[in-house]
Amino acid sequence: MLLTRTSRTPASLALLPLMLLAALLAAPANAQVGQQPNRNKRPPATATPPSGNAPSSNMPGDMPGAAQSSDVNANPDTQQASYPGTKELLERAFIAMNLRKPDSPPFHMLVRIHYEVASQAQDGTYEIFWSGTQHYREIFQLGGAQEIDVAVDNKMYTTRTSVAVTLPLRNVRDLVKSPMPEYLMVDYDVIGVSNEQIEGQAGLCIHINKRDANTNQQGTAAACFDPDSKQIVSVSAQGNFLNVPTDVQLTSFKSLGVKRYPMHMTTTVATESMPPANIEASVETLENVTKFDDDPFAPPPGAAVRDWCPTLAAAPSLEDYDQPSFPQDDLKNLSEFFVLVGANGRVVQGEPVRPAADTDGEQKIAEWLKTARFPIQNCGTTPVEYETFYTPKLKRIY
Numbered sequence: 116m117l118l119t120r121t122s123r124t125p126a127s128l129a130l131l132p133l134m135l136l137a138a139l140l141a142a143p144a145n146a147q148v149g150q151q152p153n154r155n156k157r158p159p160a161t162a163t164p165p166s167g168n169a170p171s172s173n174m175p176g177d178m179p180g181a182a183q184s185s186d187v188n189a190n191p192d193t194q195q196a197s198y199p200g201t202k203e204l205l206e207r208a209f210i211a212m213n214l215r216k217p218d219s220p221p222f223h224m225l226v227r228i229h230y231e232v233a234s235q236a237q238d239g240t241y242e243i244f245w246s247g248t249q250h251y252r253e254i255f256q257l258g259g260a261q262e263i264d265v266a267v268d269n270k271m272y273t274t275r276t277s278v279a280v281t282l283p284l285r286n287v288r289d290l291v292k293s294p295m296p297e298y299l300m301v302d303y304d305v306i307g308v309s310n311e312q313i314e315g316q317a318g319l320c321i322h323i324n325k326r327d328a329n330t331n332q333q334g335t336a337a338a339c340f341d342p343d344s345k346q347i348v349s350v351s352a353q354g355n356f357l358n359v360p361t362d363v364q365l366t367s368f369k370s371l372g373v374k375r376y377p378m379h380m381t382t383t384v385a386t387e388s389m390p391p392a393n394i395e396a397s398v399e400t401l402e403n404v405t406k407f408d409d410d411p412f413a414p415p416p417g418a419a420v421r422d423w424c425p426t427l428a429a430a431p432s433l434e435d436y437d438q439p440s441f442p443q444d445d446l447k448n449l450s451e452f453f454v455l456v457g458a459n460g461r462v463v464q465g466e467p468v469r470p471a472a473d474t475d476g477e478q479k480i481a482e483w484l485k486t487a488r489f490p491i492q493n494c495g496t497t498p499v500e501y502e503t504f505y506t507p508k509l510k511r512i513y
Contacts, residue, residue, distance in 0.1 A: 271423035424494035448473035
């Protein structure tokens with residue numbers, strides 16, 4: 116944990132967090148304004164259960180909003196009145212982290228990856244040449260496996276040495292594309308503002324919370340800013356929102372034009388009943404590009420090609436009561452399956468992404484996939500093939 120809170124200070128400093136906040140809001144540096152996060156988009160699941168107590172200012176005395184900052188159930192309108200301008204500051208930082216907006220300049224990125232799941236660790240790289248939402252090349256290497264994906268207009272060209280690389284690529288891609296958990300960038304409440312030590316330097320941290328009213332699950336985050344440069348310097352996010360745990364740390368931010376991106380990221384990605392994946396990503400190269408050398412967007416030799424569009428959403432959940440299910444103790448001996456779904460919803464390819472100790476259970480899933488029907492995905496009104504992952508189902512005992 117990189118954030119270390121200061122000890123209590125004399126009452127004469129009680130308003131320091133608000134003074135620092137006022138300085139930050141007075142003239143945010145290198146802020147990109149305009150497009151705001153899409154508040155109509157439902158966020159993905161995420162987060163590890165937090166400690167249960169919302170963060171509050173560590174300053175003594177009657178700081179405005181202090182009572183609300185210790186109560187995550189407080190009226191959101193009252194909270195916002197206590198911390199005016201904080202959401203605007205956060206949203207500018209979130210927008211600046213997005214390198215792939217349609218109007219963003221072309222860039223090249225190389226990331227060193229350390230990936231660990233089920234006590235097995237591997238090192239690799241993720242590289243992207245990006246010239247637009249429908250014009251990019253990804254190269255992912257992990258252990259001895261490699262996948263190359265090239266998007267050119269409405270076609271996706273893919274070569275891979277093994278399906279073992281597909282799930283790690285999906286997890287790394289999601290982290291690099293959106294370092295900040297997407298669900299925490301919309302419909303959150305500001306619950307506290309505090310001055311803290313960030314890698315030995317004074318900073319101001321804005322604490323946010325998002326709670327699901329139906330399950331009472333929540334996610335929290337602290338986004339910290341340098342009071343002199345008015346730039347974001349770190350993010351720490353945890354929680355348990357919609358039953359999928361995540362723990363994200365973002366540090367060593369770098370400015371690139373109007374963008375500002377974390378050069379070091381760690382996260383834990385987990386799905387129900389499957390072992391979590393721990394990812395450490397260190398950005399080695401991040402640069403805007405006026406003109407790419409050679410032609411990185413040429414399809415790789417021997418690539419499989421399929422229709423594709425960047426607006427493909429995550430596949431809807433699979434509702435099939437015929438799928439096999441397994442006791443909790445048996446799930447640890449199984450693996451997620453990579454699934455290529457045809458335009459008609461039938462499975463074109465289905466393979467486990469890790470060797471399974473339970474070969475009988477693996478065979479049951481493989482046989483079921485031959486007749487399974489997955490949701491159909493469209494580009495516009497045209498059904499297309501898509502890739503997804505199937506997680507073995509837990510047998511519920513009532």
